[in-house]
Amino acid sequence: MARDFDGGADGADSEKMTETASSPSSKRGRTVRNTIERRAIVGLAVATIALLLGIFYYPVATVFIDSVLVDGRWTGRVFVSILQDPFYFGEPARLLAGEQVGAVIESVLSPDRRLGVIGFTAYQAALSTVASVALGLPAAYLLARYEFPGRRTLRSLTILPFVLPSIMVGVGFVATFGRNGTLNAVLGALGLGQVNLLFTLEAVVIAHAFYNAPLVARVTTAAWESVDASAVETARSLGASPFRAFRDVVAPQLYPSVLMGAALTFVFTFSTFPIVLALGGFQLATVEVFVYRLIRDLEYAEAAALALIELGISLGLLYAYLCYEAKHTVRSRGIRPLPRRPLTPPSFSVRELLPRMGLAVYAVVALAVFVAPIASMILASLSGPEGLTLANYQFLIDRQTTGASFQVQPWDAVRNSLLFGVASLAVALPMGVVVAVLTTRDYRGRKLVDAVAMAPLAVSGIVVGLGLLRGLVFGVEVGGSRLAVGGGLAIIAAHAVAGYPFVVRTVAPGLEGVDHTLVESARALGAPRARALLDIELPLVWPAVIAGAAFAFAISIGEFSATIVLASGTNQFTMPIAIERFIGRRLGPATAMGVVLLVVTSASFLLIDRLGGDEVGF
Amino acid sequence: MNRTAPPAVELDGVTRRYGETTAVEDLSLSVRDGEFFTLVGPSGCGKTTTLRLIAGFEDPTRGEVRFGGESVTGVPPEDRDVGVVFQNYALFPHMTVGENVAYGLSFTDPPGGGSDEARVRELLELVDLGGMADRDPDTLSGGQQQRVAMARALAPGPDVLLLDEPMSALDAKLRERLRVQVREIQQELGITTIYVTHDQEEALAVSDRVAVMRDGTPEQVAPPRTIYREPATEFVATFVGDNNVLSGTVTAVRSTVRAEDADNSGDESGYSIAGVTVDDTTLSVALNGDSDPTAVVSSGDRLTFCVRPERLAVDADRNAVTATVTSAEFLGETTRVHLDWEGRELLLRVEDPPTGAVTVGFAPADAHIVDRQP
Numbered sequence: 003m004a005r006d007f008d009g010g011a012d013g014a015d016s017e018k019m020t021e022t023a024s025s026p027s028s029k030r031g032r033t034v035r036n037t038i039e040r041r042a043i044v045g046l047a048v049a050t051i052a053l054l055l056g057i058f059y060y061p062v063a064t065v066f067i068d069s070v071l072v073d074g075r076w077t078g079r080v081f082v083s084i085l086q087d088p089f090y091f092g093e094p095a096r097l098l099a100g101e102q103v104g105a106v107i108e109s110v111l112s113p114d115r116r117l118g119v120i121g122f123t124a125y126q127a128a129l130s131t132v133a134s135v136a137l138g139l140p141a142a143y144l145l146a147r148y149e150f151p152g153r154r155t156l157r158s159l160t161i162l163p164f165v166l167p168s169i170m171v172g173v174g175f176v177a178t179f180g181r182n183g184t185l186n187a188v189l190g191a192l193g194l195g196q197v198n199l200l201f202t203l204e205a206v207v208i209a210h211a212f213y214n215a216p217l218v219a220r221v222t223t224a225a226w227e228s229v230d231a232s233a234v235e236t237a238r239s240l241g242a243s244p245f246r247a248f249r250d251v252v253a254p255q256l257y258p259s260v261l262m263g264a265a266l267t268f269v270f271t272f273s274t275f276p277i278v279l280a281l282g283g284f285q286l287a288t289v290e291v292f293v294y295r296l297i298r299d300l301e302y303a304e305a306a307a308l309a310l311i312e313l314g315i316s317l318g319l320l321y322a323y324l325c326y327e328a329k330h331t332v333r334s335r336g337i338r339p340l341p342r343r344p345l346t347p348p349s350f351s352v353r354e355l356l357p358r359m360g361l362a363v364y365a366v367v368a369l370a371v372f373v374a375p376i377a378s379m380i381l382a383s384l385s386g387p388e389g390l391t392l393a394n395y396q397f398l399i400d401r402q403t404t405g406a407s408f409q410v411q412p413w414d415a416v417r418n419s420l421l422f423g424v425a426s427l428a429v430a431l432p433m434g435v436v437v438a439v440l441t442t443r444d445y446r447g448r449k450l451v452d453a454v455a456m457a458p459l460a461v462s463g464i465v466v467g468l469g470l471l472r473g474l475v476f477g478v479e480v481g482g483s484r485l486a487v488g489g490g491l492a493i494i495a496a497h498a499v500a501g502y503p504f505v506v507r508t509v510a511p512g513l514e515g516v517d518h519t520l521v522e523s524a525r526a527l528g529a530p531r532a533r534a535l536l537d538i539e540l541p542l543v544w545p546a547v548i549a550g551a552a553f554a555f556a557i558s559i560g561e562f563s564a565t566i567v568l569a570s571g572t573n574q575f576t577m578p579i580a581i582e583r584f585i586g587r588r589l590g591p592a593t594a595m596g597v598v599l600l601v602v603t604s605a606s607f608l609l610i611d612r613l614g615g616d617e618v619g620f
Numbered sequence: 621m622n623r624t625a626p627p628a629v630e631l632d633g634v635t636r637r638y639g640e641t642t643a644v645e646d647l648s649l650s651v652r653d654g655e656f657f658t659l660v661g662p663s664g665c666g667k668t669t670t671l672r673l674i675a676g677f678e679d680p681t682r683g684e685v686r687f688g689g690e691s692v693t694g695v696p697p698e699d700r701d702v703g704v705v706f707q708n709y710a711l712f713p714h715m716t717v718g719e720n721v722a723y724g725l726s727f728t729d730p731p732g733g734g735s736d737e738a739r740v741r742e743l744l745e746l747v748d749l750g751g752m753a754d755r756d757p758d759t760l761s762g763g764q765q766q767r768v769a770m771a772r773a774l775a776p777g778p779d780v781l782l783l784d785e786p787m788s789a790l791d792a793k794l795r796e797r798l799r800v801q802v803r804e805i806q807q808e809l810g811i812t813t814i815y816v817t818h819d820q821e822e823a824l825a826v827s828d829r830v831a832v833m834r835d836g837t838p839e840q841v842a843p844p845r846t847i848y849r850e851p852a853t854e855f856v857a858t859f860v861g862d863n864n865v866l867s868g869t870v871t872a873v874r875s876t877v878r879a880e881d882a883d884n885s886g887d888e889s890g891y892s893i894a895g896v897t898v899d900d901t902t903l904s905v906a907l908n909g910d911s912d913p914t915a916v917v918s919s920g921d922r923l924t925f926c927v928r929p930e931r932l933a934v935d936a937d938r939n940a941v942t943a944t945v946t947s948a949e950f951l952g953e954t955t956r957v958h959l960d961w962e963g964r965e966l967l968l969r970v971e972d973p974p975t976g977a978v979t980v981g982f983a984p985a986d987a988h989i990v991d992r993q994p
Contacts, residue, residue, distance in 0.1 A: 517708065517710060519706040519708060519710035520710045520712060522675070522677050522697065522704065522706070522710070523704060523706065523710040523712075523769075523772070523773075524712075524723065525676075525677075525696065525697040525698045526675055526697050526698070526700075526702055526703060526704040526773070526778075526782075527698075527703075527723050527724030527727065527772065527773070527775075527776060528698045528699075528724050528726075528727030528728055528776060529698055529723075529726075529727060530696070530698055531696075533727075537712075537723070538712055541714045542713065542714055
């Protein structure tokens with residue numbers, strides 16, 4: 003074969019090699035560059051952890067200290083008073099306050115029991131979780147079991163809610179369910195009268211389902227697709243009916259994913275903020291909204307204590323879930339996934355028609371929940387009293403040129419958003435990549451690093467914002483002089499903290515998927531660990547890196563909670579903040595701004611989707 | 621001072637644990653310079669871990685690895701001057717064949733001077749892949765990828781070549797051809813090579829010495845012929861090739877034996893014989909070793925010995941037992957016959973398989989003792 007290419011050279015060449023293979027001159031030269039490369043990973047790790055301490059742990063610790071250090075004295079008083087206050091904890095709070103068990107139970111059972119803010123928050127989270135699972139499972143069934151044009155696109159769209167700014171979704175829901183919204187227009191045209199869902203629990207729950215049902219669908223679809231068809235076929239050949247085979251073989255492989263979707267939904271909706279602020283107002287205040295209100299009222303101690311109680315509950319739930327997950331990760335990668343059925347029924351038997359009719363009903367509901375808000379927002383942005391118009395966009399431009407300095411300048415918001423997006427990306431991307439590297443390698447203490455690096459995902463933006471405000475913006479006393487960080491920098495820090503876990507979550511599965519023998523081969527060939535990362539792993543996972551970057555950028559663009567805490571009283575507002583300012587008074591410009599936001603985040607989504615969003619480890 | 625050269629690679633009391641499980645237990649081995657040394661054993665015996673300890677991908681929990689007499693504890697893989705070829709070849713998929721082979725040259729100059737390009741060409745020609753430098757690895761066949769991996773590992777001129785089941789993903793014919801080529805390259809370069817395989821036949825075919833591993837320790841380290849003919853333990857006897865293993869009680873020991881008694885194949889050297897009673901049958905078994913065997917084997921001892929299936933002869937008169945044929949596997953050149961002898965399975969390898977009841981026997985010298993319990 004190829005020996006003909008240069009047949010004669012072999013002998014001579016190998017003689018030379020025999021000579022040199024064992025001679026000392028072939029020993030690798032150690033250079034200064036090698037030493038730097040050798041230490042690079044450790045250096046980057048230390049820098050990342052230091053940065054994380056500076057922009058996350060220190061500020062959050064400040065919040066904690068705020069809640070226990072009141073007027074210069076250490077005290078648990080603030081916590082105790084919250085825990086004993088039925089306003090927060092509902093009737094059970096009276097137990098903690100030392101009341102009779104019997105009396106408390108009696109009032110819990112009575113119809114006019116008080117849930118308290120925390121009870122209500124849990125209640126709406128539970129309802130939202132049920133709604134999300136109910137809306138997500140049919141979608142998973144459709145995506146995993148049916149073949150139809152656009153299936154892949156629909157599947158990738160399930161990642162979209164992650165990058166849609168929640169305040170924008172809020173605007174969309176106002177445009178749909180508000181007094182002059184699309185729903186009432188449709189109902190009016192049908193002569194069915196008016197409904198007002200705005201500022202009701204229903205609207206909040208539906209908006210939460212908009213966000214979280216795709217997550218449930220996503221994780222469940224993945225599990226369903228990894229069910230091995232031969233396992234089902236084995237069950238059938240052993241005598242199981244299709245239903246029994248589903249119940250005994252398929253369903254047990256889906257439960258963990260459904261539970262994961264539900265658990266994450268509950269935790270996300272428990273700490274919901276912008277949705278409730280936009281759709282519920284203070285009438286339907288959840289814990290997070292109250293924390294925000296307390297911050298606005300400068301009640302920092304109470305705000306901090308309440309936020310920490312919320313965080314404790316969230317982390318507890320997350321921990322319980324992770325414990326469950328650790329025990330139940332028997333992910334069998336389906337060698338041969340279940341075959342997909344065509345969406346058009348092959349015959350008109352009941353067995354073929356029934357599930358498809360169910361899916362048709364579901365499609366209508368899904369259209370109303372998922373498509374209507376976005377469509378309504380776009381429609382509302384283009385309509386005025388006299389039909390289609392660009393007046394709302396014109397308003398944004400006019401406001402920029404003529405608005406007073408205290409008013410929201412639309413272009414400033416766009417510019418700030420882009421600026422913060424790029425700047426926070428510059429921080430979040432390297433951080434995320436380094437953390438991904440640290441969490442995919444085996445060493446003692448890896449679990450700790452994992453937990454430390456992923457905690458920001460569980461801590462609400464409000465707490466991060468408050469921490470950055472109290473810890474960095476108000477300044478740190480260092481050796482007599484006061485170090486303060488500008489509001490803009492703090493916002494960038496907050497966005498980086500919010501965004502980098504998404505980089506980790508996209509890059510880590512990619513790195514995990516890189517065959518470790520590739521890295522080992524590179525090292526045996528003389529590459530220090532950092533060089534192997536640079537030469538082998540990163541080139542192989544670069545689509546995931548870009549996807550992670552798009553994620554982090556989109557998160558920054560849509561970030562609301564921390565930004566509103568940090569931007570209040572400054573001119574550092576971003577697009578979401580501008581929407582919030584507009585939403586109460588002028589829905590038109592708010593929707594126009596929402597469309598601008600939609601365009602920016604959709605572009606990020608397209609990038610994520612093209613470059614490996616499927617690998618996102620949720 | 622006249623010292624012999626230290627072994628190229630040496631493991632001294634190496635233990636490697638992962639939490640509760642012990643992969644390698646108190647392992648001591650030395651591999652000579654230029655030797656083709658093979659670690660063979662069933663899966664989970666610790667052979668791959670041993671290789672990874674040598675490469676530096678793992679650190680010993682206890683003990684020490686030495687290269688040329690010097691400890692390499694704490695030396696990262698990139699500084700050990702080893703070439704590694706993995707079972708899956710681990711070619712960098714985003715690089716061409718040439719870039720793969722050249723990768724190691726970014727960290728060292730090509731041995732013997734010359735340009736990187738020349739070195740890459742030289743190595744690719746060595747493995748019969750000249751002219752393939754611009755191809756993508758995934759356009760190559762498994763066997764070609766394996767040879768690229770080999771060229772890549774050799775390019776920086778490593779002191780030691782480590783091969784981790786490099787052929788197990790290939791089909792049988794190709795495997796046989798490639799193992800000859802690997803052996804040839806190793807001989808040409810004279811490079812110390814440590815080879816891991818679960819295939820005992822492969823191990824016997826290519827190695828200078830073989831270590832048969834079990835549960836993290838070597839059962840026997842010896843040249844292939846010794847491993848096959850004089851297995852040190854029952855495990856080695858049955859793991860390497862087919863074997864008939866029998867146990868019985870020593871009922872007689874005779875130290876002076878007439879030549880014709882000792883061996884009916886005409887071997888004149890006399891040696892000691894033990895009469896071993898297996899159930900009701902007493903079999904004559906030649907005692908291993910050249911020192912006085914009666915000193916170590918005495919009546920009442922329990923002896924375990926083995927006889928290769930090809931050493932069992934049909935209608936032999938020494939140590940004859942009557943057994944029944946239960947099944948036969950036609951293997952081409954020979955047939956493997958499964959016999960039932962009073963509830964024990966015996967294996968027989970012959971060209972013409974018998975049927976029904978058959979008398980088989982063996983010469984005392986064809987029996988090899990693997991265990992003795994006083």
